[in-house]
Amino acid sequence: MNDGIIRLENIIAADYGNIAGIVVQKKGEVVYERYFDGYTPVDAVHVMSVTKSIVATLIGIAIDQGYIESPDQNVLDFFPAYKLKRGEQTIKQVTIKNMLTMTAPYKYKSEPYTKVYSSDDWTKSALDLLGGKSGITGEFKYSTIGTQILSGIIVNATGRSVFDFAAENLFTPLGITIPGNTIIKNKEEHLAFLSSRAVNGWVVDPQGVNTAGWGLCLTPRDMAKIGQLYLNGGSYEGREILSRNWIEECTKVRSRWGDFSYGYLWWITDSEGDRCYAAIGDSGNFIFVNPEKSIVVAIASRFVPNFKIQTTLITRDIIPLFE
Structure with missing residues (x-):
């Protein structure tokens, strides 16, 4: 040695x-x-x-295989049954690219891990936190909870489990x-x-x-x-x-x-x-x-x-x- x-x-x-x-x-x-x-x-x-980086790799594979058109697609394209709250418009503008670059807006100051991870559907709980009054500003906001939405996108785009x-x-x-x-x-x-x-x-x-x-x-x-x-x-x-x-x-x-x-x-x-x-x-x-x-x-x-x-x-x- x-x-x-x-x-x-x-x-x-x-x-x-x-x-x-x-x-x-x-x-x-x-x-x-x-x-x-x-x-x-x-x-x-x-x-x-x-x-997170593994999931970014899977998003890329899903794009390569045609399951996802591009990172510019809106997140809600993959959740047609999701019901928006009254007056909530910002979430309509959020793209996969926003999720991948940590520039998506959220309605919290600190991540409510316990609330999300004790729910029955972590992807829906993450979607419920997406948006807010400030809109998409391009500001970096690191989010572990928010990334969960990408797993939901993979499932709904491919028709298969992420695993x-x-x-x-x-x-x-x-x-x-x-x-x-x-x-x-x-x-x-x-x-x-x-x-x-x-x-x-x-x-x-x-x-x-x-x-x-x-x-x-x-x-x-x-x-x-x-x-x-x-x-x-x-x-x-x-x-x-x-x-x-x-x-x-x-x-x-x-x-x-x-x-x-x-x-x-x-x-x-x-x-x-x-x-x-x-x-x-x-x-x-x-x-x-x-x-x-x-x-x-x-x-x-x-x-x-x-x-x-x-x-x-x-x-x-x-x-x-x-x-």
Whole structure:
């Protein structure tokens, strides 16, 4: 083990004790793989908001296959039975693009997680929160609850569950195995899911609709495959899974939140002058892609309350070891 790897693992031990595993690939080859805290290559971790970037991928596949015309379609096109409240007009203007770029308007100041996740239909509850008096301003408003609407769109556009659509068109072609759906019935089970080491599957609501903003469990190897798919321009082992055009659309700067840039449910960042992009989840879950250096970094981490997400470990301590 060289000095750089020893230094890296000392930093992880000192400052990132919740990391379960790391996989680094360069030009499609694994150059580093390490597991911590008793985790193994087959142990899945709840990757939190990395789920959002997976759902953006599924939206792209649905567009590639003609189920969705374009991101410019209105959200309500996919919910013809949804009944608007009196005087509510803003929601009619909200597009899929607004959802993907976090520029959709909402009627709350802080996200009412308990209200939505204790309801019988999480997609409808999210739709009920969409809109408001201010209208569509283009302002970035990060929303985990709101993203759930995209899962409803996938279900209604394809006529299939999100899980089945993902399994056929993304997971199976990449060699990713997700055991099935995970049902969470109440707040206590939700908290247990967040804190437990032994989690797997993909959370669904009482209607059987998978979560879009959180709730997916992956291994670091699974995460690296998603990153490699993007780095390859949408192909994997010679098979096109996602169009190159959609990857380019996802990884353009679409909106901004302070100093941070956002594409279609992917964060856009600079690393030593290189334009990079990342799927980022709470507690330090990452699929980080550096196209210039042909490097993918996947990090799976256990949930830790009030954890401050940093890309420093990747940009300062990991990538320079494998350039």
